[in-house]
Amino acid sequence: MTAIELRGVTHRYEGVEMRFDLAVGAGEWLALIGPSGAGKSTLLDLVAGFLRPESGTVRLQGVDRTRDEPATRPISMMFQDNNLFAHLTAEENVAIGIEPRARLGRAARERARSALAEVGLEGFAKRRPSDMSGGERQRVALARVILRERPILLLDEPFAALGPALRAEMLALVASLRTRSPRPPTIVMVTHHPDDARGFADRLAFLEDGHIRLTGPVAELLDRSADSRLRAYLGERAPPREGL
Incomplete structure (x- = not known):
């Protein structure tokens, strides 16, 4: 079952049109990475209902929720500010x-x-x-x-202000609670620390200029992707081809 599906969802910000097409399976943990302004938090806000798309459809657990208010969506969200x-x-x-x-x-x-x-x-x-x-x-x-x-959990860098060790501890706690749940929630996590995805996320999505440029297994994208845009974001050169 698909927990989250964005079909041609667009949002215009400062004259730039962002467009998202994405499917996240039930129980999957997806990490979103990319430079500041790439649209990561915007994508979460569109899923949560804090922003209304100019076009396109937001489906959650198979139901069209494009015009639904945030409180009626099957979602919980954690922010950098703990909102206590x-x-x-x-x-x-x-x-x-x-x-x-x-x-x-x-x-x-x-x-x-x-x-x-x-x-x-x-x-x-x-x-x-x-x-x-x-x-x-x-x-x-x-x-x-x-x-x-709630069956869907959105994490908008809630642990970004914590030190590396404590941030890893909090992510491990989320993973532990998810594993123990009889119905593991679908998680979409925004992070500026790609290594946060290792050992936790099932899949990675790289965003740039308001579009999802790449998706795939975490290790495949972080360690073996030859995409120049992603390597530039990671501050690395493309890995050598096998046999060279």
């Missing part, structure tokens, strides 16, 4: 993902604490964002995503 409410505790910030009310019920709080425990934050329920590190705040945001149990 400063005045709420970790427990409340997580629970609000399923019960967006001023007074949270006991069941929602218990589920939130369970989700916090899953991301290694057992005992953090009453802490506020100001009392946590950057990595801990992103764990809270991840716990909220877990609790929502």
